[in-house]
Amino acid sequence: MMLKFPEYPFTPILGWSISRFETFDKCKRQYFYQYYSKYVRGVPIYKITKLKELTTVPLEVGSAVHDCMEALLARLQKSDSTIDEGKFLKFADDKLREYFSSKTFIEIYYNQTAELDFQAASEKVRVCLENFLGGPCFNWLYMRALINKTGWMIEPPGYGETRLNGLKAYCKMDFLFPVEDEVYILDWKTGAKDPAKHAAQLMGYAVAANSNFSIPWNRIYPKIVYLYPQYDELEISVGEQEPEIFFQRIKEQTEMMYAYCKNVEQNIPHDISKFERSPSPTMCRNCKFQELCE
């Protein structure tokens, strides 16, 4: 089976995604800064761009692990010879070092610490990758998935645009591959488990795969692979009623976000004053845009 993502003509209307709605739900003001930055008045564009590009140590640990997993899978596609673990971990360390030296971190920008702990972050990346190499998923890929490696989609390009029951949405998958007439979707996690959120994410992948590739529900297997602190997996099986419930939830969440647009079709937001600030000091402390809210 060969999978191909459909292409959609550009439309300005907003598209639902787990992360978009999560930001909207937590702080409307942060949502405005993140998704409607061109409508921010009185702040130079370069400043907004700089704030949007701020990152955190956990995010960069996640990026380094994802990049290494991508490189590992691409290497397996070319050759199934044994992975040189030492070389692989060195590659990961170099990747992380590159990110630490080239990016601006919230922790430094907002004076939360004088120095970043590279060793601790590097150790976490190492544990994640070793957990993967020693875990059942890696073995299983060798045993079953390598047979059809030409059909693998590793970090598919783009933002994962799709349509869920006619609504524009984004479901970006890490790794998607067919095995005979089934499709497997894997997503790597380096942070804490959040079963409710991650099960919703898996449901999004399942409905996107069903809608994009017309694959029956009972042949789609989405799975979260937790890599830290121990290896673990989260799988869902899609019951008959669940897609309908999921579509309804996406529709409600999309309509909640539409309500903050004065022109829904063109995705033009209401004035920033309608986007309330979060009352959570913890959230503000970890927010990229805190400088704009002071």
Ligand code: SF4
């Ligand atoms: S600093 Fe706080 S209130 Fe302001 S955008 Fe960030 S999370 Fe929201």
